[in-house]
Amino acid sequence: MRKPICFFALTLWLASAWAQGTVYVSSEKDDALTMIDLATLAIKGTVPTCKRGRHLQLTPDRKLMLACSDSGVADVIDPATAKSLRRIPLGDDPEAFDLSPDGKTIYVSSEDDAAAVFIDAASGKKLKEVKVGQEPEGVKVSADGKLLYVTSEVASMVHVIDTASGKVVKNIKVGKRPRRMAITPDGKELWVTCELDSGLTIVSTADHSVLATLKFEVKGARAQDITPVGIQMSADGARAFVALGRANHVAFVDVAARKVTNLVLVGKRAWNVALDKSEKRLFVVNGLSDDLTVVDVPGAKAIKTVPVGRVPYGVVVVE
């Protein structure tokens, strides 16, 4: 009886030795962020915020920014105090967004208007609106800030927009219902998850041609149940982590080989993923089981499930 406890204490100590920080989870039906302690993996509390919070990410100055679809704002929250600093109007029904490298411009997909909207982060003023295909979703800015990639779920395209002119320079046909994107750290490849294609489309950022497609396979799941959405790459660009939606798994992908190396069983409708800084842990939010799965990356195993808010959507780790 004593041994497991000692072992548990040791793991806890080890955990706290490497992990000082908080995991923030947005959920669509709570108007709050859930905070989870990175060391103990216990819920620390919640932060009240705007209505129907969805996409959540860190700004270049390490503040949390959450897009709220029903309130039509971004809530900027200071992780140090867990208090809202200010709210920036984002227009009707914003879903996902990205920031220019200097943090001055917010690029947001406006689902209802079928547009990518450029917003001045300081004043909240709308700078530009670029018409794109219906139901725009994922938004990603290139590392140099010159190009903006926006997915359209209905047109099954990635629109490439020149941020300076606000013009669509290319429409790239990708798989069905493209959702999220990640750019390899070398800036050469854009990886696009395609929810109804059970796979990824890999695009060259040099000429915007499709380099490859990758189909996920999960034993016991049919192709139509594999609906990838969230994606994150490791800092060295060697691995990508993809949430497989209703297949209830996350896939670890060898980026260079474009091959799946591991599949880890998580909760229902795995939606978005985030790595901690050490990249030893992957946090997966599960949209249909209202929880977050903590995955041990080296062991490729789920180690804990934490109940979070209703319909969890986004996840960010702050250390």
Add this chain to the structure above:
Amino acid sequence: MRRTLLALTLLAAMFGTPGSAAAATLKATLISPENDPRLERTRVERAYLGHPGGPAAEGVQLALDEGGFELEAAGAAVALASATARSVESARAAAQAAEKGGAALILTDLPADWTLAVADAVKLPVLNLGAPEDSLRQQDCRPRLYHLLPSERMRADAIAQTLVSRKWNKLLMLVGPGAQDQQRAATAQASIKRYGLQVVGSKPFKLSTDPRERDLANPLLLTAGTAYDAVWVVDSDGEFARGLPYRTVLPRPVVGDAGLVALAWHSQFERYGAPQVSRRFFKAAKRPMTDRDWAAWMAGKTLLALASASPKGTNAAWAQVLPKTSVDGSKGVNLSFRAWDGQLRQTMLLTDGQGVIAQAPIEGLLHPSDVLDTLGADAPEKLCKAAR
């Protein structure tokens, strides 16, 4: 017959001329009934679940309006024309005129026998948006006839599955007086049998306040005398069924044509991007999106998929691509046509009219190839003999 050819909607025009000069325009004609009795104001106002809420053209047009980028990127164009028919003969003539005019597909929102006449009159693929009759998927199926609207049997199977998942096994059936009601009751019985449920009683009902007919008309009398877990009402008209929930002797749910109803769509569906679709439809048509509108919208999306898959056409090429085309219907999975009867396989939504209570196929149900094929006629049953 009066034919109204709408101005061609050249979508590519919105975004400038497509780059490829060889692009062909995919032409389609939608045929609907003239002075459609289903769309009389008083009927539409009732908003019975499963009944049309407005013209099918609105759903088709929405899909085409949304497809601008997709068409532009492919260098493709779609033109939708519409025609009305006042009889089976005029429906046939409208279809033949469309074929002569170069149409690649015919879309129909017509009664079953008119739909069949259209399918037999032309050599083009016909997309059925309005006729749920099983006969069109079974004994009367046609090689080039495709169905966007779920069949009656798919609806019945979806209800039966939901009852199984709830363990509401014992059913009292109340069946309306029309010929259509008899047919749909037989379909319901087959689904009930298929899923191992039990009919403890089946009674005809009649809309009446005549005291001499109260045994047929009074919900309390109709639902007394037996123990049951749920009442399955078959009422193609809708008026009796609407008044049935909360008026049964036993406190039991009503399913079928009131209470819990299985439909292709409901505007309150919350998952898989569905709210955006319903919102766009509401903006365009100024009314909530019904299951019929969804089927019409899917027909428009099918046209888009064909045009962008083969922008250079020809009509023959589009007809060839059609059976292999899959379309995103904002129900979480890619939807495709069944090879054996041309029915679009799809998730069904169970609604009480206020929200979506459940989805079918129910969780845990197994099928050797595609769980969506647990809804409706499956391949091994070989109910459609036409070679496709």
